[in-house]
Amino acid sequence: MKNxxxxxxxxxxxxxxxxxxxxxxxxxxxxxxxxVGIISEVVDLPEDCTEGEVLDVVSExxxxxxxxxxxxxxxxxxxxxxxxxxxxxxxxxxxxxFHPVNIGNLAMMGREPLFTPCASKGCxxxxxxxxxxxxxxxxxxxxxxxxxxxxxxIAETSCYSECGTCIHPEEITREADILVSDVGVPNxxxxxxxxxxxxxxxxxxxLVTDSKGxxxxxxxxxxxxxxxxxxxxxxxxxxxxxxxxMLLYNTVEAAKRxxxxxxxx
Amino acid sequence: MKNxxxxxxxxxxxxxxxxxxxxxxxxxxxxxxxxVGIISEVVDLPEDCTEGEVLDVVSExxxxxxxxxxxxxxxxxxxxxxxxxxxxxxxxxxxxxFHPVNIGNLAMMGREPLFTPCASKGCxxxxxxxxxxxxxxxxxxxxxxxxxxxxxxIAETSCYSECGTCIHPEEITREADILVSDVGVPNxxxxxxxxxxxxxxxxxxxLVTDSKGxxxxxxxxxxxxxxxxxxxxxxxxxxxxxxxxMLLYNTVEAAKRxxxxxxxx
Numbered sequence: 001m002k003n004x005x006x007x008x009x010x011x012x013x014x015x016x017x018x019x020x021x022x023x024x025x026x027x028x029x030x031x032x033x034x035x036v037g038i039i040s041e042v043v044d045l046p047e048d049c050t051e052g053e054v055l056d057v058v059s060e061x062x063x064x065x066x067x068x069x070x071x072x073x074x075x076x077x078x079x080x081x082x083x084x085x086x087x088x089x090x091x092x093x094x095x096x097x098f099h100p101v102n103i104g105n106l107a108m109m110g111r112e113p114l115f116t117p118c119a120s121k122g123c124x125x126x127x128x129x130x131x132x133x134x135x136x137x138x139x140x141x142x143x144x145x146x147x148x149x150x151x152x153x154i155a156e157t158s159c160y161s162e163c164g165t166c167i168h169p170e171e172i173t174r175e176a177d178i179l180v181s182d183v184g185v186p187n188x189x190x191x192x193x194x195x196x197x198x199x200x201x202x203x204x205x206x207l208v209t210d211s212k213g214x215x216x217x218x219x220x221x222x223x224x225x226x227x228x229x230x231x232x233x234x235x236x237x238x239x240x241x242x243x244x245x246m247l248l249y250n251t252v253e254a255a256k257r258x259x260x261x262x263x264x265x
Numbered sequence: 266m267k268n269x270x271x272x273x274x275x276x277x278x279x280x281x282x283x284x285x286x287x288x289x290x291x292x293x294x295x296x297x298x299x300x301v302g303i304i305s306e307v308v309d310l311p312e313d314c315t316e317g318e319v320l321d322v323v324s325e326x327x328x329x330x331x332x333x334x335x336x337x338x339x340x341x342x343x344x345x346x347x348x349x350x351x352x353x354x355x356x357x358x359x360x361x362x363f364h365p366v367n368i369g370n371l372a373m374m375g376r377e378p379l380f381t382p383c384a385s386k387g388c389x390x391x392x393x394x395x396x397x398x399x400x401x402x403x404x405x406x407x408x409x410x411x412x413x414x415x416x417x418x419i420a421e422t423s424c425y426s427e428c429g430t431c432i433h434p435e436e437i438t439r440e441a442d443i444l445v446s447d448v449g450v451p452n453x454x455x456x457x458x459x460x461x462x463x464x465x466x467x468x469x470x471x472l473v474t475d476s477k478g479x480x481x482x483x484x485x486x487x488x489x490x491x492x493x494x495x496x497x498x499x500x501x502x503x504x505x506x507x508x509x510x511m512l513l514y515n516t517v518e519a520a521k522r523x524x525x526x527x528x529x530x
Contacts, residue, residue: 083376100376104369111348111365 001252001261002037009255011040011069011095011247012061016054016080017047021207022073029071032244038251041067051080055088062090068258069095069251092257095250097121115253118246122239123180123201125246130231132178132199140176142169142219143183143203169193181219191224200225200232203239216240266517266526267302274520276305276360276512277332279322281345282312286472287338294336297509303516306332316345320353327355333523334360334516357522360515362386380518383511387504388445388466390511395496397443397464405441407434407484408448408468434458446484456489465490465497468504481505 002008011033013026026042033040043057054076061070070093076082086094091101097117105111127134170193173179181189182203194200204219218235225232233239256262267273276298278291291307298305308322319341326335335358341347351359356366362382370376392399435458438444446454447468459465469484483500490497498504521527 100369100373101365102369103372104365104367107368107372108365 001255001259005259005261007255007259007261009038009068009251010064010066011038011071011251012064012067012093013040013042013071013073014045014054014057014061015042015073016045016049017077019075022075026073029244029247032248033251036248036252038248039066047077051084054080054085058085058088062088062093065258067093068254069093069247071096071247093254095247095254097250114257115250116246118250119182119203119239119243121246121249122242123203126201126233126239126242127178127199130199132231134178137177138175139178139180140173142173142179142181142189183219185219186217187219187221189220189225191221191228194225194228196228197230198228200229201239202233202235205235205240266520266524270524270526272520272524272526274303274333274517275329275331276303276334276336276516277326277329277358278305278307278336278338279310279319279326280307280338281310281314281319282342284340287340291338294509294512297513298516301513301517303513304331312342316349319345319350323350323353327353327358330523332358333519334358334512336361336512358519360512360519362515379522380515381511383515384447384468384504384508386511386514387507388468391466391498391504391507392443392464395464397496399443402442403440404443404445405438407438407444407446407454448484450484451482452484452486454485454490456486456493459490459493461493462495463493465494466504467498467500470500470505 011029013029015022015026030040030042043061045054045057058070058072061067070089072085072089074082076085086096086098087100089099091099091114094102094115095118097103097106097113097115097120102113102115103117105113106116124134170190173189173193174195176195176198178199178201179189179194180201180203184204184206186204186206186208188204189200189202200220202218202220202222204217206217206219208215208217216236218233218238220232220235222232222234276294278294280287280291295305295307308326310319310322323335323337326332335354337350337354339347341350351361351363352365354364356364356379359367359380360383362368362371362378362380362385367378367380368382370378371381389399435455438454438458439460441460441463443464443466444454444459445466445468449469449471451469451471451473453469454465454467465485467483467485467487469482471482471484473480473482481501483498483503485497485500487497487499
């Protein structure tokens with residue numbers, strides 16, 4: 001794109017407040033952008049800013065021609081409405097895929113969203129890249145966080161279960177050929193929850209601090225699961241990095257659409 | 266509403282072409298509107314009208330103050346884009362609940378759509394009115410038509426399965442405490458697919474013509490199912506009429522919002 005039309009994709013990132021984990025996620029995203037030639041721009045707002053101030057920044061980024069994707073780093077401080085702010089992002093720049101129009105088109109059969117949320121897209125991408133056949137397999141998703149992964153899994157397999165707060169989730173998970181966990185509870189999924197040969201995607205990401213220091217942990221007890229699973233994504237280093245790649249992918253797509261440019265042109 | 270503010274809710278119905286089943290559905294809807302004091306208005310367009318002509322009618326209904334709900338009778342002739350036409354309906358008047366913003370807000374946790382699609386809302390309403398406990402029950406939905414019922418079922422139970430074109434759907438359905446079928450294949454669900462005591466919601470509706478004449482048939486083999494199920498909705502006469510009621514409900518809601526009126530005021 002840079003060579004042929006002298007333009008680079010641009011990503012606008014908005015951070016409200018000074019959460020350490022958010023700052024660290026943004027640092028990773030900025031670095032990833034640099035590596036592939038996406039120009040990123042971070043707008044920092046103070047913890048106590050008003051919703052009006054945040055919406056003004058969103059509006060500015062919506063209008064800015066060099067910004068093709070907008071990322072609102074979540075969670076926002078509790079006095080701000082996540083819904084109002086995400087709804088204000090232009091659908092064509094919603095590279096996180098969280099605008100209700102994008103979610104709605106993702107959820108409906110036969111519709112195509114402009115963007116698919118990065119973590120969920122990453123989960124399906126991992127399965128494809130590892131050559132896992134999805135169609136006809138029994139897939140189970142634990143956790144009802146936004147339900148986005150579910151739409152994608154449903155779209156690809158025809159036999160799907162979901163358990164949120166079942167009394168005995170292990171009875172459901174033990175039947176799974178593909179198990180996706182997106183709960184945020186470390187070591188929730190134990191070895192006896194798994195069918196031998198299962199493919200496990202661990203989308204959990206929780207910061208745990210103990211005597212060994214701080215580290216990010218998934219939902220799955222990795223040491224036990226690895227004895228049962230045919231394939232498993234580790235945490236950290238599994239779904240996380242591919243989620244970042246999907247953000248870059250969506251940003252490039254947004255820029256290509258904005259400039260009506262494709263690799264072939 | 267009529268007594269207190271001298272206003273009646275209004276429903277605009279758009280029919281393109283002369284499909285007999287669509288005409289009959291609209292006749293039923295108009296009659297139901299009359300019974301409860303909703304003023305309905307049907308706009309007929311010829312089978313060969315252009316998308317522009319349909320969009321003009323939608324725009325007119327969007328602006329008309331006496332119309333609070335707009336219903337586009339589906340299916341549309343194949344030369345028209347259902348997506349373009351439904352997306353053009355004002356979200357505040359989308360009493361069918363099919364606009365992507367409404368679907369998106371329905372699909373996302375913690376969001377509230379302005380309207381929920383009538384058939385799916387009706388399905389949950391039947392369960393509530395019959396005193397069926399949903400939470401913690403194993404619910405199975407067959408059929409992936411728009412997936413809307415699924416969001417509602419997911420929201421109420423925590424243990425949910427879906428089967429589309431599974432090779433052996435009966436293995437999944439036999440575990441269901443609540444079974445919803447929304448496929449459109451007469452007699453698909455047989456007695457041996459059911460667990461004794463199951464609650465069956467038959468959302469299928471297919472016009473069958475044979476030596477006994479024409480009639481509407483559900484997905485479930487009623488004669489077999491009634492021997493197993495603790496509760497079952499018949500076709501016709503089950504989910505159909507309650508779907509109409511939900512349309513009236515949504516239309517009244519739309520009018521109440523438009524006039525900022527409530528029973529208490």
